[in-house]
Amino acid sequence: SSEKPIQANPKRSNMSNRIPESELIINPDGSIYHLNLKPEHLASTIITVGDPDRVGKVSQYFDEIEFTMSKREFVTHTGRFQGKRMTVMSTGMGTDNIEIFMTELDALVNVDFETRFPKTKHTALNIIRVGTSGSMRREIPTGSLLASAYGIGLDTLMTFYQTTYSQSEINLGEAIQKLLGLPFRPYCVQGSQKLLKVLGEGLLIGNTVTCPGFFGPQGREVRAKPAIPDIIEKLGSLDVEGFKLTNFEMETAGYYAMGRLLGHEVLSLNAIVANRITHEFAKDADDIVEHLIQHTIKKMADY
Numbered sequence: 001s002s003e004k005p006i007q008a009n010p011k012r013s014n015m016s017n018r019i020p021e022s023e024l025i026i027n028p029d030g031s032i033y034h035l036n037l038k039p040e041h042l043a044s045t046i047i048t049v050g051d052p053d054r055v056g057k058v059s060q061y062f063d064e065i066e067f068t069m070s071k072r073e074f075v076t077h078t079g080r081f082q083g084k085r086m087t088v089m090s091t092g093m094g095t096d097n098i099e100i101f102m103t104e105l106d107a108l109v110n111v112d113f114e115t116r117f118p119k120t121k122h123t124a125l126n127i128i129r130v131g132t133s134g135s136m137r138r139e140i141p142t143g144s145l146l147a148s149a150y151g152i153g154l155d156t157l158m159t160f161y162q163t164t165y166s167q168s169e170i171n172l173g174e175a176i177q178k179l180l181g182l183p184f185r186p187y188c189v190q191g192s193q194k195l196l197k198v199l200g201e202g203l204l205i206g207n208t209v210t211c212p213g214f215f216g217p218q219g220r221e222v223r224a225k226p227a228i229p230d231i232i233e234k235l236g237s238l239d240v241e242g243f244k245l246t247n248f249e250m251e252t253a254g255y256y257a258m259g260r261l262l263g264h265e266v267l268s269l270n271a272i273v274a275n276r277i278t279h280e281f282a283k284d285a286d287d288i289v290e291h292l293i294q295h296t297i298k299k300m301a302d303y
């Protein structure tokens, strides 16, 4: 159920649906502003990573690479793995990057760049995040691979979009707001159940907390004092009718919320490289990520 009906944009209501030049920015060569891509550069299966250097660690397994691009933190390789066309892209860190990434990715398939009108036929992409993450549970050690059933955003991105949530997502957000004493309600969004069925096989299934930072927002203290020093213990203690939280990172909830708004299948997969209860950081973090990359491309080759 949604809380408020989605409002028409007053700026657009008495105009056509043509998207102005200032809102959807297309570079002189016909590519989209930040990603620097044209529609033909994208496969419908998209693997995303935070670190630009991780793109090559995925595409090294491709039979062939047909296209590469690099702009800002957005590095793109498109090719084939076991005959299946895939694109691998880096996003950098944080949900603010994910907002740009998902909007431009969606525009590449769902907006006609010539007329600037949304296309009448919608294309849904399969988008899979292959990222690193910290565990907030003793029983989820480093080396674990975890698929996120839900993303819980402690950032404010979704304050700026008209989104619909299920009643249980709203209840969960309210419980976390109360638990942490936050001045706003965190947004909770379920990931793609279709992709979870395929990619979750053999992995742990968890619920991922997306934070607007790596240190204070995840309860880390280097020199600056976090405002909620016991955030790990608090989040770890949450139990809403058996629903528990498992891990921290910085993008998943943004992906899930933008995916729901734009109509794409999105799943976040996490290589657990830190355990925040045992204070351990994996010595073999690169190997853990490597396992997750191989798992993902093999499953998606058959999908």
Ligand code: R1P
Residues within 6 Å of the ligand: 049, 050, 051, 092, 093, 094, 130, 131, 132, 133, 214, 249, 250, 251
């Ligand atoms: C922080 O170190 C970064 O690692 C995690 C977090 O979400 C954040 O982006 O993901 P990536 O390894 O995919 O970047």
Ligand code: URA
Residues within 6 Å of the ligand: 132, 133, 134, 135, 214, 218, 248, 249, 250, 273, 274
């Ligand atoms: N990425 C995060 O955001 N947190 C961690 O603890 C590890 C990776």
